[in-house]
Amino acid sequence: MITGKNYIGNQLSANGNKTFKTFNPLLNIENQWEITEASTNEVDEAAALATQAFKTYSKLSGAKKATFLRAIADEIEALGDELLQVYSSESGLPNGRAIGERGRTLGQLRAFANHIEEGNWVDASIDTAQPERKPMPKVDLRKMNVALGPVVVFGASNFPFAFSTAGGDTAAALAAGCPVIIKSHPMHAATGEMVSGAVIRAAEKTGMPNGVFSNLNSSGIEVGQQLVEHPNVKAVGFTGSIRGGRALYDLAAKREEPIPVFAEMGSINPVVILPQALRNRADAIAKTYSGSITLGTGQFCTNPGLILGVKSEGLSKFVQTLAEEIVKVEPSCMLHPNIAGAYEFNKANAISQNGLEVLANYEAEVKPNHARQVVTTVEGDTFLNNPTLHHEVFGPFSLVVQCKDEAQLEEIIFNLEGQLTGTIISDDNEIESSSNIVSALQNRVGRIIFNGVPTGVEVCPSMLHGGPYPASTDSRFTAVGVDSIKRFVRPFSFQDWPNQLLPDELKNENPLGILRNVNGKLSNETI
């Protein structure tokens, strides 16, 4: 069933001569499937097919594209338990997580189907002509969002379903009317092939043009580079490391025609615990956070890697309880030996920094590729002066910074890099007297949380998953929720265009019944 080949449009293809295997981190052995890397010609072919498919696919109605998205969800579901097994064998993630992430992925596809079927997302705007206006007649102008062009999506290591092959970026791009070329993540290439097969079957069943979707394997960086530099490609979606995302951004910015790269990258997700909360419930907060830090082996992009508080008895109690609690958590398996290795390396590097104190370190023997969680602490001054401590340690690692006073806390927040999230833990009204801290934090993040944990990214329209650089390369767009479709469209204006040749969204008759801004008023009426 798993061939190890690429999908160049609807065709399985393996013309390259480089192969690789994926790895089962739980069993600590290679998986059986031999995956063939895409060749230069195959990349070109996928890009040519995507450009060809764009001509028709970008013009399809929302209803037609919705049928396609729903069929993808159905085909993925139809893969049943086998898909879940392959997923776990390539990620070490447990069956429950596989089921949950598959549900999230199907939910995203169906949410986008509903979104484009409803149709309001095109932001239709109509200003009718005023031929009698003085001194100049006013022309008729009508504007709506149209698809940008073929999109390349890079699969993420930590979400083989929800941020990979048929994940959020793909669903958003296909919903917008953009063909998608996947640069499959090498750690879960077989999972990717199975999901790609589902997408291709859905495309064939619903009559989509060949080239609307391709899936390319690679274990190195060449295929990704070739895709980002390809003139046929008009946008890139990426979830992963700062180094990887920035490299793609730089490649795209150097093109003759620069294209947008939406890279959702690293984050340490600062959590600020205010003094009264520390005084009143240090233990409870510590227990909650020992769970959040170790959730999914700390492999979520919203993992709380930095906890900030002002020195006090409460803070001392918090770090003590956190240290006690976190070692009670059973260490779990990371996605891949490389990721487990990087965790050990980055953890050791952090721990070796002057002034860093290790509060808790799970010391017992662990199975291969399992991560020992660590909580560390440092003085505010030391943190401010050592940029290394501001960098993410991907895994179940957290650093508690003990600030000497509120002014230093504010200074530290002001000096943080951009973050996906920021959290304030506060008792009752004490947040109201901390408006400087809240303002400073808001300026560094994409989402701010009150009395909660940053892990858990709800898929809903009001979610903003992104943030100031380097949390993402473009803070003006979310990577989660239906608004992520906005990354892959551009507004387009028709001037004095014949009514019968306008897209349905802009016709006088409003055949789709969508909400439009007509001469400055929202309306779903005809004109």
Next chain:
Amino acid sequence: MITGKNYIGNQLSANGNKTFKTFNPLLNIENQWEITEASTNEVDEAAALATQAFKTYSKLSGAKKATFLRAIADEIEALGDELLQVYSSESGLPNGRAIGERGRTLGQLRAFANHIEEGNWVDASIDTAQPERKPMPKVDLRKMNVALGPVVVFGASNFPFAFSTAGGDTAAALAAGCPVIIKSHPMHAATGEMVSGAVIRAAEKTGMPNGVFSNLNSSGIEVGQQLVEHPNVKAVGFTGSIRGGRALYDLAAKREEPIPVFAEMGSINPVVILPQALRNRADAIAKTYSGSITLGTGQFCTNPGLILGVKSEGLSKFVQTLAEEIVKVEPSCMLHPNIAGAYEFNKANAISQNGLEVLANYEAEVKPNHARQVVTTVEGDTFLNNPTLHHEVFGPFSLVVQCKDEAQLEEIIFNLEGQLTGTIISDDNEIESSSNIVSALQNRVGRIIFNGVPTGVEVCPSMLHGGPYPASTDSRFTAVGVDSIKRFVRPFSFQDWPNQLLPDELKNENPLGILRNVNGKLSNETI
């Protein structure tokens, strides 16, 4: 009244030791005012003030910011005729144009005031909590657009009012809640100082924080470079040449924290005349286009520099009439000797290309800095094979490409660079049988026009002024109309945030009465 100094926030300042003068192209003499370039320290100071001002300005209500924008418009109006005279003396543009462009500028400022006072533009979205949801409770999430940070605006040479000091970019950024630092255009620095004075007076009268606006003079590239590289700056607006815009884009992309550059650059605005239209009304079209090509001395970014048709009697007649008509237009003055010189240089370079035939060349003596209009023609094959002919000649220059057949016409369109506009001239229903040509053109432009001229950019919500690169650096945003505010904001999410601490736009009570997406339904109700 004109001091030649910079505005560093509310203070006139001239600490630099480099000075320059502007030029009156009509009189062909230097203007009297001595302008002092901003020093490195002054740039830093303006940036520091802008970051400080951002803290409070970005939090002001739409109503408060609207008062400021309206006051700017009033203060500019209060400058009366003196401002118009300075404008003309620094641009060579006639008084009528000055009055019209001032009206456009005031209209833009007031349109943005209305837009932010109404308040729906923040795209408020609310998903309320579901504490009972299984398997996981749903958190409360609320999202809205917030200001990005200090914005640098580069004044444009060809619109000293509408795309400069208090032009569209500035109005959009201030409306969004972003302080603005102007890199004043060296060709109209005195006009810029007068308008800046109006902005500063408006800021003081309406109680805006010092640093919400600064105006920096420079005749070279150093001040602009320093601004774009400054860590306090979060976005850039620019209108001008491809070379200039791309240089700024490259600088911004190389920053440690890359920032968006919205550069609206060159365009040759292709016009396709379909066969039947050529057969039936070649003369009338030629007359219309001789006006459009020479309008404003060809110095509009939507100037029609490329006219495409299939060889026919009709096309021959069109070029003949266009040649006859265009020399009847009285040559007019360009903005500056440098621009007139560049026009002569680029025109000569185009004319020297193999296979280019000059159809009409105004040959009589002209006054200094006045532009002789030219119409040229070339075969489709020659055009396809010579990229030089695809480049803009800024000024009253147009090239008619005679294609051998419809297939070649489509190929030429397919191979064009990105454009601000594309125009189809068609008789009755002939456009319906040209859907390939229309599709190809749509894919290369930001706005498509039926039976009109591309010159004339209506300021209204349905206008898209921008287009695929190199028409602009980001085709996903317009530079004209209230939607241009979207360039300078980012969406931001609040999770489980206390109602009384939310911005008014997201409070349960909906005190502003704005339209919000509440649990997937648009509503202006309370929650």
